[in-house]
Amino acid sequence: xxxxxxxxxxxxxxxxxxxxxxxxxxxxxxxxxxxxxxxxxxxxxxxxxxxxxxxxxxxxxxxxxxxxxxxxxxxxxxxxxxxxxxxxxxxxxxxxxxxxxxxxxxxxxxxxxxxxxxxxxxxxxxxxxxxxxxxxxxxxxxxxxxxxxxxxxxxxxxxxxxxxxxxxxxxxxxxxxxxxxxxxxxxxxxxxxxxxxxxxxxxxxxxxxxxx
Numbered sequence: 001x002x003x004x005x006x007x008x009x010x011x012x013x014x015x016x017x018x019x020x021x022x023x024x025x026x027x028x029x030x031x032x033x034x035x036x037x038x039x040x041x042x043x044x045x046x047x048x049x050x051x052x053x054x055x056x057x058x059x060x061x062x063x064x065x066x067x068x069x070x071x072x073x074x075x076x077x078x079x080x081x082x083x084x085x086x087x088x089x090x091x092x093x094x095x096x097x098x099x100x101x102x103x104x105x106x107x108x109x110x111x112x113x114x115x116x117x118x119x120x121x122x123x124x125x126x127x128x129x130x131x132x133x134x135x136x137x138x139x140x141x142x143x144x145x146x147x148x149x150x151x152x153x154x155x156x157x158x159x160x161x162x163x164x165x166x167x168x169x170x171x172x173x174x175x176x177x178x179x180x181x182x183x184x185x186x187x188x189x190x191x192x193x194x195x196x197x198x199x200x201x202x203x204x205x206x207x208x209x210x211x212x
């Protein structure tokens with residue numbers, strides 16, 4: 001129906017509204033994970049690729065705006081947490097626990113927790129670059145001091161940003177084969193689906209180099 005409506009502007013507008021409403025309801029029922037699964041399936045066809053480009057719920061436009069908003073909030077949270085740490089420094093010092101107090105945003109505290117035994121990002125990057133499928137086991141016998149998490153703004157903690165959100169750290173890879181693939185995709189304006197990208201020689205080189 002979407003394909004047949006492309007030459008009928010009024011009908012096409014009506015179809016687009018119905019698709020947007022359906023996607024909105026689907027997202028409300030299954031969340032972002034459900035939308036991601038739909039996007040993955042749509043990428044397999046040209047018509048699906050066009051649907052993704054025409055509807056913000058699928059293209060990620062709303063997610064990008066949300067990430068920008070979250071980043072601004074993180075910057076503000078960082079300033080406030082630093083201020084609070086300085087305000088209570090004398091109290092912690094008097095109690096002899098100043099070196100055990102860690103202030104920061106949720107993202108920062110997650111980073112500190114995950115990287116206690118090693119730099120997780122560096123280890124994952126090395127694993128990918130060296131085409132390994134597993135990481136070396138670290139010594140987990142060292143006892144880590146138990147911690148208590150204090151939240152001074154419960155309303156912020158219960159906001160959409162934190163409750164139900166997903167912590168998604170990323171790894172930066174710098175490699176000529178990856179650059180070649182990105183250049184190929186950018187130079188060829190006809191690539192609309194993942195299946196078409198897979199036909200590129202640059203993609204095949206990356207797939208071979210990073211087979212694991």
